[in-house]
Structure formats: C-alpha cells, structure tokens
Amino acid sequence: MKLSYAQLVRFSSLFTMLMVGLMIVTKCWAWLSSGSAAMLGSLTDSLLDISASLMSFLVLSYALRPADDDHRFGHGKAEALAGLGQAAFIAGSACLLAFHGIERLINPVVLKHSLLGVWVSLFAIVCTLLVVMVQFQVVKRTQSIAVKADSLHYKGDILLNIAVLLAILLSYYGVIYADPIFAIGVAGYLLYNCWDIAKESAAHLMDKELPDDEKADIIMLASSHDDVYGVHDLRTRQSGKVKFIQLHLELDDDMPLMRAHTVSDDVVAMIQQAFEGELDILIHQDPVSLAVNPKLSQN
Structure with a gap:
C-alpha cells in the first residue's frame, strides 16, 4: 500500500518523538549519575529535538491543509517556518552548552559512573540511526523541508553521541578536560547545523528557484x-x-x-x-x- 505525503510525514514525526522520548529518559538518568557536561549537552540536544519535532508535527498538520479562500496557494510555507523555529531552538541550546563547557574548563569535575554513560550513548546512537533511516525514506518520497531539517539535525546527533562516548571514555582514563572540550565542540556543531537549517528554510520563504x-x-x-x-x-x-x-x-x-x-x-x-x-x-x-x-x- 502506497502511503500519502501526509501519512508519511506524520508517521516520521511520531516515530521520531517516540525514539527521542526514550533517549531523554536514559540520558537524564546518565547525566544525574555521572555529572558529565558532554552528557548534559546530549540531553539538552535531545530535549530540544523533541521540542522541535513536536513543533514540526503541529506545524505540518497546518501545512498539510488544502488551499482555502484566504490561502489560495496552500499552507505549505508553514513547513519553512517550522525550520526557522528549529534553528532558533538549536542556536539557543548551543550557546548555553558552550557557556557550561567553558565553566567546566575553568572548574573541571571528575566524572562518575562512566560505564553507565557509555551504555546510554550506545543506546542513543542506535535510536538515532533508526530515526535517520526512517526520515531518509520519508524525505526521499516527499522532499518535505520540515522532515529534511529534522533529518539534518539527527544526522549530526549521531556524531554528537559518538563525541559524548569518547569524552566519557577519555575522562575515565584521566583526561579530565576531554568532557568540557567535547561539550564546546558539540555547541559549535549545533550552531553550524542551525545555520544550514535556517538558510534552507529562508530560501523556501523567499521563493528560491528550483534546482x-x-x-x-x-x-x-x-x-x-x-x-x-x-x-x-x-x-x-x-x-x-x-x-x-x-x-x-x-x-x-x-x-x-x-x-x-x-x-x-x-x-x-x-x-x-x-x-x-x-x-x-x-x-x-x-x-x-x-x-x-x-x-x-x-x-
């Protein structure tokens, strides 16, 4: 059975929120147990992920409405507005994470329960891979800008979780500055991602030509x-x-x-x-x- 555009993007949004919800629970447990700044960065990113995905789901419900007397060209540009909203969320979280990482560079903290952080990071990588695989298929069939923006972010999350994993392992072996350095690096990557998302969303709002x-x-x-x-x-x-x-x-x-x-x-x-x-x-x-x-x- 061939699913419609609306069914595909809604399934993608609901599946994404389910996976991110599972990651939030496990990352919160790991951060409270270990005190890792990089794990906090990963948790912050997941909290923003689910906020952005929820916003995308609500905006997509509006964007999928058919054209009416007041919107003769449809409501599709609402998807680009969702992309700009995601970019704003990501930029804010990146700045907060950078400040936290700088504070940990000045006042380093020895991490606890490193093994728990390792397992949680591995679990997050698996969940994020599942999300990216589903989103890849949906984007391939629909070219939805909202799902594409989500997918771009979650691809970066795979690298983010790998960075958290490395930070925890290095800290376990006595490299105490690895955790805040990786946190600052993650903040930089989030800012880079939000620029790409904002740029593509703005291109749609400004009626950029097709390729x-x-x-x-x-x-x-x-x-x-x-x-x-x-x-x-x-x-x-x-x-x-x-x-x-x-x-x-x-x-x-x-x-x-x-x-x-x-x-x-x-x-x-x-x-x-x-x-x-x-x-x-x-x-x-x-x-x-x-x-x-x-x-x-x-x-």
Whole structure:
C-alpha cells in the first residue's frame, strides 16, 4: 500500500518523538549519575529535538491543509517556518552548552559512573540511526523541508553521541578536560547545523528557484512538443509539498485557441509525469513572432 505525503510525514514525526522520548529518559538518568557536561549537552540536544519535532508535527498538520479562500496557494510555507523555529531552538541550546563547557574548563569535575554513560550513548546512537533511516525514506518520497531539517539535525546527533562516548571514555582514563572540550565542540556543531537549517528554510520563504537541473528538465520537456517553438520566462518555487511552475510557450501565430489550449495541457501532462509529488503549473501561450520580437508586443 502506497502511503500519502501526509501519512508519511506524520508517521516520521511520531516515530521520531517516540525514539527521542526514550533517549531523554536514559540520558537524564546518565547525566544525574555521572555529572558529565558532554552528557548534559546530549540531553539538552535531545530535549530540544523533541521540542522541535513536536513543533514540526503541529506545524505540518497546518501545512498539510488544502488551499482555502484566504490561502489560495496552500499552507505549505508553514513547513519553512517550522525550520526557522528549529534553528532558533538549536542556536539557543548551543550557546548555553558552550557557556557550561567553558565553566567546566575553568572548574573541571571528575566524572562518575562512566560505564553507565557509555551504555546510554550506545543506546542513543542506535535510536538515532533508526530515526535517520526512517526520515531518509520519508524525505526521499516527499522532499518535505520540515522532515529534511529534522533529518539534518539527527544526522549530526549521531556524531554528537559518538563525541559524548569518547569524552566519557577519555575522562575515565584521566583526561579530565576531554568532557568540557567535547561539550564546546558539540555547541559549535549545533550552531553550524542551525545555520544550514535556517538558510534552507529562508530560501523556501523567499521563493528560491528550483534546482537548475530540474529547471533544465522542465524546459527540455516543454520544448520537446512538436507544436512548441520555444520556452521563455520560466519561474519556479516550492511551498511545502507543492512545486509551482510558470512558463511561456512560443506557439504558431495562427494556431487556433483550442489547439493552443490542448498543447498546453499536453506540456503540463509531460511535466507532471516526469516529476514526483504535487505540481501547480501555469502556462501562458505566446505567438512566436512576439516572443522572438518582443518590441512588437508593445505596438
């Protein structure tokens, strides 16, 4: 059974929150037992993960609503707003973690119950791998920016948990500064991640064009029709699950209106067949003489 866009992104969000909830419980236990700054950083990151994932789930429920009288282009841009919210959460947590790591550099603390931290970190790595695998499949089928932002963060979490594991092991062997140094390193990585998420979210809000290869495919498909002389003024953007495509077709000057309409429908069908997901395509028909000599259109 083929799941819809809405079913896939909702399943991804619910599965992610379940896995992160399990990690929060175990990391809280390990931090209280060991006092590790790196473990606190990992716990803080997981708390923000579940907050961001919950926010994404709520925003996705809104973004998946169909177009209405007040939002004729749909609600898809709400996904990009969720991405910006995640970036803000991550940036705040990274700054707090950096301050905590610097304080531990000045006043180092010997970690306790290191073995517990090792097992918890291994458990977190397994849970995060499961989350990333599910999200990879969902992003592959939906290209959801909210799920993609989540996935980018959780890929970083795998490295984060490995860093925590190394910090605990090094501290166990007497390298007391390993824990705060790794905590500061994790803070830097979180800031790097939040910049990527914010940049991609802003690109969607600012109606950034689709990738060049996709635009080239659109022009190639439209130009391949026997009755199309050329294509110009291609404009594209993406809002949530919907890709918006606008273009002008250059057609014979004497082509009847009904035939021009049929040609446009043929081009729309070819583009929809070539691209996965939901498309909103608007085509304007231009007489080829005006397209080649645009000054004539001003007369």
